[in-house]
Amino acid sequence: MPAEVFYDDDADLSLIQGRKVAVLGYGSQGHAHALSLRDSGVDVRIGLPEGSKSRAKAEEQGLRVLSPAEASAEADVIMILAPDTVQRSLYADHVAPNLTAGKALFFGHGLNIRFGLITPPADVDVCMVAPKGPGHLVRRQFVDGKGVPCLIAIEQDATGNAQALALAYAAGIGGTRAGVIKTTFKEETETDLFGEQAVLCGGASALVQTGFEVLTEAGYAPEIAYFECLHELKLIVDLMYEGGIARMRYSVSDTAEYGDYTRGPRVIDARVKEEMKRILSEIQSGEFARELIAEDDAGRPNFTKYREQGANHPIEETGKQLRSMMSWVDRPITETA
Numbered sequence: 001m002p003a004e005v006f007y008d009d010d011a012d013l014s015l016i017q018g019r020k021v022a023v024l025g026y027g028s029q030g031h032a033h034a035l036s037l038r039d040s041g042v043d044v045r046i047g048l049p050e051g052s053k054s055r056a057k058a059e060e061q062g063l064r065v066l067s068p069a070e071a072s073a074e075a076d077v078i079m080i081l082a083p084d085t086v087q088r089s090l091y092a093d094h095v096a097p098n099l100t101a102g103k104a105l106f107f108g109h110g111l112n113i114r115f116g117l118i119t120p121p122a123d124v125d126v127c128m129v130a131p132k133g134p135g136h137l138v139r140r141q142f143v144d145g146k147g148v149p150c151l152i153a154i155e156q157d158a159t160g161n162a163q164a165l166a167l168a169y170a171a172g173i174g175g176t177r178a179g180v181i182k183t184t185f186k187e188e189t190e191t192d193l194f195g196e197q198a199v200l201c202g203g204a205s206a207l208v209q210t211g212f213e214v215l216t217e218a219g220y221a222p223e224i225a226y227f228e229c230l231h232e233l234k235l236i237v238d239l240m241y242e243g244g245i246a247r248m249r250y251s252v253s254d255t256a257e258y259g260d261y262t263r264g265p266r267v268i269d270a271r272v273k274e275e276m277k278r279i280l281s282e283i284q285s286g287e288f289a290r291e292l293i294a295e296d297d298a299g300r301p302n303f304t305k306y307r308e309q310g311a312n313h314p315i316e317e318t319g320k321q322l323r324s325m326m327s328w329v330d331r332p333i334t335e336t337a
């Protein structure tokens with residue numbers, strides 16, 4: 001059954017304009033939501049701990065910054081946009097004591113609700129508004145009068161008004177300009193984790209690094225290997241993004257297209273598909289979430305090691321040198337506010 005999709009005409013912005021919104025966190029998503037809601041006429045305050053690096057940025061951009069507990073007490077819509085691993089303690093220590101009946105608790109990703117790390121009381125609305133793009137793009141599109149498609153989900157509808165409120169929030173960040181798709185916390189969380197682990201982040205990074213290693217270990221120049229396995233990936237993905245895999249295959253040479261059909265399935269073979277299914281099972285059973293939280297509780301010993309190993313992979317040094325020759329590529333993410 002196709003998903004329900006909502007646009008501007010389905011949303012009543014005044015519902016969120018009439019509420020006090022707290023955005024907890026001011027990173028990639030937090031800054032985009034807060035600034036766009038403010039520009040949509042919503043009464044927004046930011047909740048950040050004392051000593052947070054993000055405090056100065058939010059204040060410079062004209063927003064009122066309070067502690068997470070103060071912001072949660074003032075607001076009747078509380079959007080949690082702190083890192084997923086921080087959310088359960090942020091909720092327990094600062095949000096829960098201020099979450100009175102009739103308020104609404106919002107998320108940008110469903111992990112903490114789906115895996116029972118946060119259990120809100122039954123008398124509050126629990127909603128998700130999750131843009132399908134990084135926060136900086138969400139903000140840039142809003143400023144340009146456009147929007148990034150969003151997902152909405154309702155876990156609890158205590159007031160009978162949760163979906164209308166979530167749609168109003170999505171409208172406030174530009175989502176209904178592009179289209180808002182209805183999902184559930186379960187579907188969003190499980191598919192988001194699977195996508196980032198097996199395909200977008202984990203799968204793609206391992207594919208690129210392994211291709212680079214095969215070429216350099218065979219004696220080819222790292223610069224050439226970098227161009228072939230990483231740099232040109234963007235050009236290929238851009239074609240897929242614009243018109244699907246078919247558009248990409250239409251644009252590349254017949255030689256590349258024939259190699260794609262005959263060699264690709266040898267790389268991503270039945271064994272890889274079985275491994276992807278195991279990864280999905282670990283997500284669905286909660287095994288991945290338990291591992292992530294245990295790793296965080298232990299001070300991230302493995303996470304830190306993996307980060308260092310990734311940063312020291314030879315492809316990074318080669319890339320740094322090559323990108324310095326391409327003035328248009330190596331630029332920092334700029335704030336669009």
Ligand SMILES: NC(=O)C1=CN([C@@H]2O[C@H](COP(=O)(O)OP(=O)(O)OC[C@H]3O[C@@H](n4cnc5c(N)ncnc54)[C@H](OP(=O)(O)O)[C@@H]3O)[C@@H](O)[C@H]2O)C=CC1
Pocket residue numbers: 024025026027028029030047048049051052053054055068080081082083084086090108109130131133134135
């Ligand atoms: N990044 C993305 O594009 C997407 C993210 N999401 C979801 O959005 C949520 C936020 O992710 P993202 O924007 O990437 O996060 P970031 O890591 O970019 O930003 C986190 C923000 O939370 C602040 N913070 C840290 N600890 C606390 C705390 N205890 N209380 C309040 N604020 C705190 C950080 O402040 P400081 O500067 O001090 O560290 C920072 O401002 C997550 O649930 C994520 O899954 C969903 C879709 C896409």
Ligand SMILES: CC[C@](O)(C(C)=O)C(=O)O
Pocket residue numbers: 132133134192196200201
């Ligand atoms: C793909 C990574 C992501 O799921 C996202 C930007 O959508 C994330 O968790 O950052």
Ligand SMILES: [Mg+2]
Pocket residue numbers: 192196
């Ligand atoms: Mg995602």
Ligand SMILES: [Mg+2]
Pocket residue numbers: 109192193196
């Ligand atoms: Mg994600």
